Amino acid sequence: xxxxxxxxxxxxxxxxxxxxxxxxxxxxxxxxxxxxxxxxxxxxxxxxxxxxxxxxxxxxxxxxxxxxxxxxxxxxxxxxxxxxxxxxxxxxxxxxxxxxxxxxxxxxxxxxxxxxxxxxxxxxxxxxxxxxxxxxxxxxxxxxxxxxxxxxxxxxxxxxxxxxxxxxxxxxxxxxxxxxxxxxxxxxxxxxxxxxxxxxxxxxxxxxxxxxxxxxxxxxxxxxxxxxxxxxxxxxxxxxxxxxxxxxxxxxxxxxxxxxxxxxxxxxxxxxxxxxxxxxxxxxxxxxxx
Ligand code: HEC
Ligand code: HEC
Numbered sequence: 158x159x160x161x162x163x164x165x166x167x168x169x170x171x172x173x174x175x176x177x178x179x180x181x182x183x184x185x186x187x188x189x190x191x192x193x194x195x196x197x198x199x200x201x202x203x204x205x206x207x208x209x210x211x212x213x214x215x216x217x218x219x220x221x222x223x224x225x226x227x228x229x230x231x232x233x234x235x236x237x238x239x240x241x242x243x244x245x246x247x248x249x250x251x252x253x254x255x256x257x258x259x260x261x262x263x264x265x266x267x268x269x270x271x272x273x274x275x276x277x278x279x280x281x282x283x284x285x286x287x288x289x290x291x292x293x294x295x296x297x298x299x300x301x302x303x304x305x306x307x308x309x310x311x312x313x314x315x316x317x318x319x320x321x322x323x324x325x326x327x328x329x330x331x332x333x334x335x336x337x338x339x340x341x342x343x344x345x346x347x348x349x350x351x352x353x354x355x356x357x358x359x360x361x362x363x364x365x366x367x368x369x370x371x372x373x374x375x376x377x378x379x380x381x382x383x384x385x386x387x388x389x390x391x392x393x394x395x396x397x398x399x400x401x402x403x404x405x406x407x408x409x410x411x412x413x414x415x416x417x418x419x420x421x422x423x424x425x426x427x428x429x430x431x432x433x434x435x436x437x438x439x440x441x442x443x444x445x446x447x
Contacts, residue, residue, distance in 0.1 A: 246270055246430035254307050255434055264437065270437025274431050278423070287292045287442045292418055294392075294400060297442040302385070305446040310436040317422030317430075318390070325422055328379065328390030334413025341413075343370050348408040353396045354383040355403050 160174030165183055174181045187195075209221040220226070228287060248266050249257050257263045264334065276285070279296075283289055287296035294302060303326055305312050316324040333339040339347070350367030352358035371383070378391030385393030400418070401411050423432055439445075 180431070185363060243428075243430075246428070246434065249433060250430040254436065257433070258307065258440075259340065260439060267434040267437040268441065270434035271436075274427065274435050275438055276306055278427070279435070282420075287379065287439060289398075291402060292400060292416065295398060295444075296439050297444060298398065298399055299444040299446065300393065300396070301387065301444065301446070303390055303446050304387050305435055305440070307440055307445070309446075310439050311432060313420065314439075315422065315424045318393060318420035319417060320419060322421040322422035322424075326390055328378070329417065330391075330411075330415035331374075332414055334375065339370065344409055344412045345352050347371055347375070347412055348405050351383070351394055351408045351412075352405055355399065355408075356397060357403055407424075 161176075162171055162174040162184075163181075164170070165172055165181070168183060171184045173184045175182045189361050191219070207220075207221065209225055211221060212219040245266055247325050249263050249270075252260075252263060257267055275287075279287075282293040283296050284293075289295035289297075294300075299305060300421040303318070304311055313326060314416055316322045317324065318326045319328075331338055333347075334341065334344055341420065344369035346363055347370045348367065349361065350365075350371050352365045353360055358364065369374065370380075372381075375383075378386055379384050379394050383394035385391055387397075397403065399407075401407050403418060423435075427435070
Protein backbone atom coordinates (compact mmCIF):
# COMPACT_ATOMS: atom_id res chain seq x y z
CA UNK A 158 0.00 0.00 0.00
CA UNK A 159 1.48 3.43 -0.86
CA UNK A 160 2.15 5.60 2.18
CA UNK A 161 0.60 8.96 2.13
CA UNK A 162 1.51 11.57 4.72
CA UNK A 163 -1.30 13.95 5.40
CA UNK A 164 -2.27 16.50 8.01
CA UNK A 165 -4.74 15.37 10.62
CA UNK A 166 -7.54 17.86 10.74
CA UNK A 167 -8.33 17.35 14.44
CA UNK A 168 -4.80 17.56 16.01
CA UNK A 169 -3.06 19.49 13.23
CA UNK A 170 -0.21 16.92 13.20
CA UNK A 171 1.17 14.90 10.31
CA UNK A 172 0.28 11.25 10.06
CA UNK A 173 2.98 8.65 9.50
CA UNK A 174 1.26 7.61 6.33
CA UNK A 175 0.37 4.16 7.74
CA UNK A 176 -3.24 3.22 7.61
CA UNK A 177 -5.07 0.09 8.81
CA UNK A 178 -8.69 -0.31 7.97
CA UNK A 179 -9.23 3.39 8.05
CA UNK A 180 -7.21 3.92 11.24
CA UNK A 181 -4.33 6.35 10.69
CA UNK A 182 -1.26 6.74 12.87
CA UNK A 183 -0.24 10.18 14.08
CA UNK A 184 3.43 11.08 13.98
CA UNK A 185 3.57 12.37 17.56
CA UNK A 186 7.01 13.30 18.91
CA UNK A 187 8.38 11.15 21.78
CA UNK A 188 7.56 12.56 25.20
CA UNK A 189 10.60 14.55 26.22
CA UNK A 190 11.02 12.69 29.52
CA UNK A 191 11.23 9.43 27.53
CA UNK A 192 13.64 10.84 25.02
CA UNK A 193 16.02 12.26 27.62
CA UNK A 194 15.89 9.12 29.70
CA UNK A 195 16.89 7.22 26.60
CA UNK A 196 19.78 9.60 25.91
CA UNK A 197 20.85 9.31 29.56
CA UNK A 198 20.98 5.50 29.37
CA UNK A 199 23.12 5.70 26.24
CA UNK A 200 25.50 8.11 27.93
CA UNK A 201 25.54 5.92 31.04
CA UNK A 202 26.33 2.79 29.04
CA UNK A 203 29.21 4.49 27.24
CA UNK A 204 30.55 5.70 30.59
CA UNK A 205 30.12 2.21 32.04
CA UNK A 206 32.05 0.66 29.15
CA UNK A 207 34.91 3.11 29.71
CA UNK A 208 35.07 2.65 33.46
CA UNK A 209 34.42 -1.09 33.82
CA UNK A 210 35.72 -4.13 31.92
CA UNK A 211 33.77 -4.24 28.65
CA UNK A 212 34.88 -4.75 25.08
CA UNK A 213 36.29 -8.22 24.34
CA UNK A 214 39.48 -8.46 22.32
CA UNK A 215 41.28 -11.40 20.74
CA UNK A 216 43.44 -12.44 23.66
CA UNK A 217 41.86 -10.41 26.44
CA UNK A 218 39.44 -7.60 26.99
CA UNK A 219 39.40 -3.89 27.70
CA UNK A 220 39.71 -3.79 31.50
CA UNK A 221 38.15 -0.37 32.11
CA UNK A 222 39.94 2.65 33.54
CA UNK A 223 39.04 1.73 37.12
CA UNK A 224 40.69 -1.67 36.71
CA UNK A 225 37.84 -3.39 38.53
CA UNK A 226 37.78 -7.20 38.45
CA UNK A 227 35.35 -9.52 40.22
CA UNK A 228 38.17 -12.05 40.45
CA UNK A 229 40.33 -9.57 42.36
CA UNK A 230 37.36 -8.81 44.57
CA UNK A 231 36.97 -12.52 45.41
CA UNK A 232 40.71 -12.86 46.00
CA UNK A 233 40.55 -9.96 48.43
CA UNK A 234 37.55 -11.51 50.19
CA UNK A 235 39.30 -14.86 50.45
CA UNK A 236 42.45 -13.19 51.78
CA UNK A 237 40.37 -11.37 54.39
CA UNK A 238 38.75 -14.66 55.41
CA UNK A 239 42.14 -16.38 55.58
CA UNK A 240 43.47 -13.57 57.77
CA UNK A 241 40.46 -13.97 60.04
CA UNK A 242 41.01 -17.72 60.28
CA UNK A 243 44.74 -17.26 60.77
CA UNK A 244 43.95 -15.10 63.77
CA UNK A 245 42.06 -18.00 65.30
CA UNK A 246 44.72 -20.51 64.26
CA UNK A 247 47.46 -18.26 65.67
CA UNK A 248 46.32 -19.47 69.08
CA UNK A 249 47.54 -23.00 68.34
CA UNK A 250 50.30 -22.18 65.85
CA UNK A 251 53.22 -22.21 68.25
CA UNK A 252 51.83 -24.58 70.86
CA UNK A 253 53.16 -28.17 70.64
CA UNK A 254 50.42 -30.48 69.39
CA UNK A 255 50.29 -32.56 72.61
CA UNK A 256 49.81 -29.37 74.65
CA UNK A 257 46.93 -28.28 72.44
CA UNK A 258 45.29 -31.60 73.07
CA UNK A 259 45.49 -31.17 76.84
CA UNK A 260 44.00 -27.68 76.79
CA UNK A 261 40.21 -27.75 76.30
CA UNK A 262 40.06 -24.15 75.05
CA UNK A 263 42.77 -24.67 72.44
CA UNK A 264 41.30 -28.05 71.56
CA UNK A 265 37.97 -26.38 70.80
CA UNK A 266 39.79 -24.04 68.39
CA UNK A 267 41.59 -26.96 66.75
CA UNK A 268 38.41 -28.98 66.48
CA UNK A 269 36.48 -26.21 64.75
CA UNK A 270 39.31 -25.35 62.38
CA UNK A 271 39.97 -29.05 61.76
CA UNK A 272 36.33 -29.80 61.02
CA UNK A 273 36.13 -27.00 58.44
CA UNK A 274 39.44 -27.93 56.80
CA UNK A 275 38.42 -31.59 56.74
CA UNK A 276 35.11 -30.81 55.03
CA UNK A 277 36.91 -28.61 52.49
CA UNK A 278 39.85 -30.86 51.68
CA UNK A 279 39.50 -34.42 52.89
CA UNK A 280 35.84 -35.34 52.65
CA UNK A 281 35.85 -36.10 48.88
CA UNK A 282 38.24 -39.00 49.42
CA UNK A 283 37.79 -40.06 53.04
CA UNK A 284 34.05 -39.39 53.51
CA UNK A 285 32.30 -36.78 55.63
CA UNK A 286 32.98 -38.54 58.93
CA UNK A 287 36.26 -40.15 57.86
CA UNK A 288 34.41 -43.40 57.21
CA UNK A 289 36.49 -44.07 54.08
CA UNK A 290 35.44 -45.53 50.76
CA UNK A 291 36.91 -48.04 48.31
CA UNK A 292 40.56 -47.10 47.77
CA UNK A 293 40.52 -44.48 50.55
CA UNK A 294 41.16 -45.64 54.11
CA UNK A 295 38.87 -45.19 57.09
CA UNK A 296 40.19 -42.46 59.39
CA UNK A 297 37.62 -42.95 62.12
CA UNK A 298 38.80 -46.32 63.38
CA UNK A 299 41.90 -47.63 65.12
CA UNK A 300 42.94 -49.44 61.96
CA UNK A 301 45.95 -47.51 60.69
CA UNK A 302 48.26 -48.25 57.79
CA UNK A 303 50.85 -45.74 58.92
CA UNK A 304 49.92 -45.07 62.53
CA UNK A 305 47.38 -43.12 64.56
CA UNK A 306 49.53 -41.13 66.99
CA UNK A 307 49.33 -37.36 66.66
CA UNK A 308 52.86 -37.19 65.26
CA UNK A 309 52.09 -39.99 62.75
CA UNK A 310 48.99 -38.19 61.52
CA UNK A 311 50.78 -34.86 61.32
CA UNK A 312 53.50 -36.43 59.20
CA UNK A 313 51.10 -38.30 56.92
CA UNK A 314 48.98 -35.21 56.31
CA UNK A 315 51.97 -32.89 55.83
CA UNK A 316 53.94 -34.98 53.34
CA UNK A 317 51.35 -37.40 51.97
CA UNK A 318 51.73 -40.95 50.76
CA UNK A 319 53.43 -41.57 47.40
CA UNK A 320 52.69 -37.91 46.78
CA UNK A 321 55.93 -37.19 45.00
CA UNK A 322 57.18 -35.09 47.93
CA UNK A 323 60.72 -36.03 48.98
CA UNK A 324 59.55 -36.79 52.53
CA UNK A 325 56.35 -38.57 51.55
CA UNK A 326 55.61 -41.96 53.06
CA UNK A 327 56.59 -44.58 50.54
CA UNK A 328 55.61 -48.19 50.19
CA UNK A 329 55.43 -50.26 47.10
CA UNK A 330 53.79 -53.64 46.85
CA UNK A 331 55.44 -55.78 44.20
CA UNK A 332 53.47 -56.29 41.01
CA UNK A 333 53.44 -60.05 41.49
CA UNK A 334 51.34 -60.78 38.41
CA UNK A 335 52.28 -58.06 35.96
CA UNK A 336 55.99 -58.54 36.62
CA UNK A 337 55.74 -62.33 36.60
CA UNK A 338 56.99 -62.82 40.17
CA UNK A 339 54.19 -65.32 40.81
CA UNK A 340 52.22 -67.51 38.42
CA UNK A 341 48.47 -66.94 38.14
CA UNK A 342 47.73 -70.17 40.06
CA UNK A 343 50.11 -69.09 42.85
CA UNK A 344 48.35 -65.75 43.01
CA UNK A 345 44.99 -67.54 43.20
CA UNK A 346 46.28 -69.69 46.10
CA UNK A 347 47.65 -66.64 47.90
CA UNK A 348 44.23 -65.03 47.46
CA UNK A 349 42.58 -68.14 48.93
CA UNK A 350 44.73 -67.69 52.02
CA UNK A 351 44.05 -63.94 52.20
CA UNK A 352 40.30 -64.73 52.10
CA UNK A 353 40.74 -66.72 55.33
CA UNK A 354 42.44 -63.67 56.90
CA UNK A 355 39.51 -61.53 55.75
CA UNK A 356 37.20 -64.00 57.50
CA UNK A 357 35.48 -64.78 54.21
CA UNK A 358 36.68 -68.36 53.78
CA UNK A 359 37.41 -71.41 55.93
CA UNK A 360 40.89 -72.96 56.03
CA UNK A 361 41.29 -75.38 53.13
CA UNK A 362 44.08 -77.23 51.31
CA UNK A 363 44.12 -74.43 48.71
CA UNK A 364 44.46 -71.84 51.45
CA UNK A 365 47.27 -73.88 53.07
CA UNK A 366 49.16 -73.79 49.79
CA UNK A 367 48.57 -70.05 49.70
CA UNK A 368 49.87 -69.67 53.22
CA UNK A 369 53.24 -71.05 52.13
CA UNK A 370 53.36 -68.59 49.24
CA UNK A 371 52.38 -65.82 51.64
CA UNK A 372 55.17 -66.77 54.06
CA UNK A 373 57.67 -66.50 51.26
CA UNK A 374 56.45 -63.39 49.46
CA UNK A 375 54.21 -61.28 51.62
CA UNK A 376 55.21 -61.31 55.29
CA UNK A 377 57.95 -58.73 54.82
CA UNK A 378 55.27 -56.07 54.39
CA UNK A 379 52.08 -57.60 55.78
CA UNK A 380 53.49 -59.34 58.85
CA UNK A 381 53.81 -63.04 59.75
CA UNK A 382 50.08 -63.54 60.15
CA UNK A 383 48.89 -60.66 57.98
CA UNK A 384 48.64 -58.25 60.89
CA UNK A 385 50.29 -55.47 58.89
CA UNK A 386 53.60 -53.65 59.31
CA UNK A 387 53.48 -49.96 59.89
CA UNK A 388 57.22 -49.37 59.42
CA UNK A 389 56.81 -50.28 55.76
CA UNK A 390 53.22 -49.15 55.28
CA UNK A 391 51.92 -52.66 54.74
CA UNK A 392 48.23 -52.67 55.65
CA UNK A 393 46.74 -55.30 57.91
CA UNK A 394 44.95 -58.00 55.99
CA UNK A 395 43.05 -59.23 59.04
CA UNK A 396 39.44 -58.49 59.74
CA UNK A 397 36.67 -57.06 57.62
CA UNK A 398 37.81 -53.53 56.70
CA UNK A 399 39.76 -53.24 53.47
CA UNK A 400 40.97 -50.64 51.03
CA UNK A 401 40.11 -52.41 47.82
CA UNK A 402 37.19 -54.71 48.52
CA UNK A 403 36.97 -58.13 50.08
CA UNK A 404 36.11 -60.41 47.18
CA UNK A 405 38.53 -63.05 45.89
CA UNK A 406 38.61 -61.21 42.53
CA UNK A 407 39.57 -57.93 44.23
CA UNK A 408 42.38 -59.65 46.13
CA UNK A 409 43.67 -61.36 42.98
CA UNK A 410 43.57 -58.03 41.15
CA UNK A 411 45.55 -56.36 43.93
CA UNK A 412 48.23 -59.08 44.01
CA UNK A 413 48.46 -59.06 40.21
CA UNK A 414 48.72 -55.29 39.83
CA UNK A 415 48.60 -53.29 43.09
CA UNK A 416 46.91 -49.92 42.83
CA UNK A 417 49.15 -47.88 45.11
CA UNK A 418 46.81 -45.10 46.17
CA UNK A 419 48.11 -41.55 46.43
CA UNK A 420 47.50 -39.24 49.35
CA UNK A 421 48.46 -35.63 48.53
CA UNK A 422 51.06 -33.75 50.57
CA UNK A 423 48.98 -31.04 52.17
CA UNK A 424 51.92 -28.79 53.03
CA UNK A 425 51.58 -27.62 49.44
CA UNK A 426 48.11 -26.22 50.13
CA UNK A 427 47.63 -25.79 53.86
CA UNK A 428 49.67 -23.98 56.49
CA UNK A 429 51.23 -25.82 59.41
CA UNK A 430 48.61 -24.63 61.92
CA UNK A 431 45.76 -25.94 59.78
CA UNK A 432 47.55 -29.28 59.41
CA UNK A 433 48.00 -29.37 63.17
CA UNK A 434 44.28 -28.77 63.62
CA UNK A 435 43.53 -31.51 61.07
CA UNK A 436 45.76 -34.02 62.86
CA UNK A 437 43.96 -33.27 66.14
CA UNK A 438 40.58 -33.49 64.45
CA UNK A 439 41.34 -36.83 62.75
CA UNK A 440 42.86 -38.12 65.99
CA UNK A 441 39.58 -37.36 67.76
CA UNK A 442 37.43 -39.06 65.11
CA UNK A 443 37.68 -42.26 67.09
CA UNK A 444 40.92 -44.02 66.25
CA UNK A 445 43.56 -41.77 67.77
CA UNK A 446 46.44 -43.50 69.55
CA UNK A 447 48.60 -42.24 72.38
C1 HEC B 1 42.70 -37.45 46.54
C2 HEC B 1 42.23 -38.25 47.61
C3 HEC B 1 42.62 -37.89 49.02
C4 HEC B 1 42.41 -36.72 49.68
C5 HEC B 1 41.75 -35.46 49.17
C6 HEC B 1 42.88 -36.93 51.01
N1 HEC B 1 43.40 -38.19 51.15
FE1 HEC B 1 44.15 -38.99 52.84
N2 HEC B 1 44.58 -40.70 51.84
C7 HEC B 1 44.29 -40.95 50.51
C8 HEC B 1 44.74 -42.29 50.16
C9 HEC B 1 44.59 -42.94 48.81
C10 HEC B 1 45.31 -42.83 51.31
C11 HEC B 1 45.89 -44.21 51.46
C12 HEC B 1 47.17 -44.38 50.72
C13 HEC B 1 47.68 -45.79 50.82
O1 HEC B 1 47.23 -46.62 50.02
O2 HEC B 1 48.54 -46.05 51.68
C14 HEC B 1 45.19 -41.81 52.35
C15 HEC B 1 45.65 -41.95 53.65
C16 HEC B 1 45.49 -41.03 54.66
C17 HEC B 1 45.96 -41.22 56.01
C18 HEC B 1 46.71 -42.42 56.53
C19 HEC B 1 45.77 -43.42 57.08
C20 HEC B 1 46.44 -44.60 57.70
O3 HEC B 1 45.74 -45.60 57.85
O4 HEC B 1 47.61 -44.52 58.09
C21 HEC B 1 45.58 -40.09 56.72
C22 HEC B 1 45.83 -39.82 58.18
C23 HEC B 1 44.90 -39.22 55.80
N3 HEC B 1 44.87 -39.81 54.54
C24 HEC B 1 44.39 -37.99 56.13
C25 HEC B 1 43.87 -37.09 55.21
C26 HEC B 1 43.49 -35.74 55.52
C27 HEC B 1 43.52 -35.11 56.91
C28 HEC B 1 43.08 -35.17 54.36
C29 HEC B 1 42.61 -33.74 54.12
C30 HEC B 1 43.58 -32.70 54.44
C31 HEC B 1 43.18 -36.17 53.32
N4 HEC B 1 43.68 -37.32 53.87
C32 HEC B 1 42.83 -35.97 52.01
C33 HEC B 1 43.66 -40.10 49.65
C34 HEC B 1 43.26 -38.81 49.95
C1 HEC C 1 56.93 -54.57 49.52
C2 HEC C 1 55.79 -54.59 50.37
C3 HEC C 1 54.64 -55.52 50.07
C4 HEC C 1 54.70 -56.84 49.73
C5 HEC C 1 55.93 -57.72 49.60
C6 HEC C 1 53.33 -57.28 49.58
N1 HEC C 1 52.47 -56.25 49.80
FE1 HEC C 1 50.46 -56.33 49.72
N2 HEC C 1 50.37 -54.35 50.08
C7 HEC C 1 51.45 -53.52 50.28
C8 HEC C 1 51.00 -52.16 50.34
C9 HEC C 1 51.89 -50.94 50.53
C10 HEC C 1 49.59 -52.19 50.19
C11 HEC C 1 48.64 -50.99 50.14
C12 HEC C 1 48.76 -50.66 48.70
C13 HEC C 1 47.92 -49.72 47.99
O1 HEC C 1 47.54 -48.66 48.48
O2 HEC C 1 47.67 -50.10 46.82
C14 HEC C 1 49.24 -53.59 50.03
C15 HEC C 1 47.95 -54.03 49.87
C16 HEC C 1 47.59 -55.35 49.76
C17 HEC C 1 46.24 -55.83 49.68
C18 HEC C 1 44.99 -54.96 49.73
C19 HEC C 1 44.59 -54.69 51.15
C20 HEC C 1 43.30 -53.94 51.27
O3 HEC C 1 43.09 -53.39 52.36
O4 HEC C 1 42.51 -53.89 50.34
C21 HEC C 1 46.30 -57.18 49.59
C22 HEC C 1 45.12 -58.13 49.50
C23 HEC C 1 47.68 -57.55 49.59
N3 HEC C 1 48.45 -56.40 49.70
C24 HEC C 1 48.14 -58.83 49.49
C25 HEC C 1 49.47 -59.15 49.36
C26 HEC C 1 49.94 -60.47 49.09
C27 HEC C 1 49.08 -61.71 48.98
C28 HEC C 1 51.29 -60.41 48.99
C29 HEC C 1 52.26 -61.50 48.69
C30 HEC C 1 52.00 -62.28 47.51
C31 HEC C 1 51.66 -59.02 49.22
N4 HEC C 1 50.53 -58.29 49.42
C32 HEC C 1 52.96 -58.57 49.26
C33 HEC C 1 52.77 -53.89 50.38
C34 HEC C 1 53.25 -55.14 50.09
